Amino acid sequence: YKRKKGDQRPEAELRQEAAAALKKFQARGLDLGYGHDGKFGMPPAIKDTLYKVYADAKRSLYLDLDAEWLAAHADALVLETTATDRKDYVLHPPKGEVLSEKSLVALREHRKALEATQDLPDVQVVISDGLNAESITAKGQVDPFLTELRSGLKAKGLKQGRDILVKNGRVRAGYQVGQELFGEDSTARNATVHVIGERPGNGQNTYSVYIGGVPRLRWKSGINHDVVRVVSGVSVTSTPPAKAAQQVIEIL
16 A cells, blocks of 8 residues: 555565554554464464454343442432343343333332422433443443533533433333433423443443433434434543543533
8 A cells, every 4th residue: 555655665664664553553452453374364363362352242242230330329220121131132132122111110200209309300311231231330431431421411500310220221221211201291302311331242342322312392202213313432442431421411
C-alpha cells in the first residue's frame, strides 16, 4: 500500500512502522492477527487466542449477574423476564424481551409509590445482564459509567430514578420498563437509559447503552428500535465508560 502511494523508504523501515502500529491497536484491545504458520494457516499464538475468545464467548452466554455485584447494588429494584434461566434465555430469545408477571406487579407498585410522592424520574436507568453479564459486573465497567451519568444528569437538572436491574433481559425488556413507568396521556417527555451486556466473543467485554426518550403518550403505546439511539462498544478497552456516559448525556 505504501509503495503504491509512492513511499520509497526501505522495506525494513516500512515493516517496522507497520509492526509498531499493529502493536498500538492490539494494546487497545483490537485483536488483530498477523502472519502465518508457513503453510498459510494461522500462527499458533493467533490460533490459540482465537479459540480462547471463542470459548470465552460460550462461557459468557451462560453467566448470571454475580452475587457480589448484586450486593453492591442492593438498593436497586430487581426484576426478571419470562426466561427461567440462562439456557432458556439463550434458546428462546423472545422470553428475554418480556417481564415476568411477578416483576410487572413489582414495577407497577413502584410506579404507584412514585406517583404518590410526585417523584416520577425524568430518566430511568435500567441495567440488564444481556448476552454477557461479565461486561456489566467486571471491575471498572458499569460503575464509572453510572457515576459520570449521575453527575451529568444532575448538571442538566434531570432527575434520575432508583436503578432497575433486569435478570435475563434483552433490549425490549427495557422498553417495557419505560412503558410501565411512563405510559400515560401526557406530552411530558421521559427517558430510559438501558445498559446491557452484548457481543460476547469480541474479547473486550463490551456493553451497549440504549437511549429512549419520547413523550409519555408514546410510552403508553410502546416503543421500538426506530425511536432509540445507542452507544455501543463500551468497555475499559474500547469506548471508556465515562466517555460513553458523556455521549449519553449529549443524546438526552
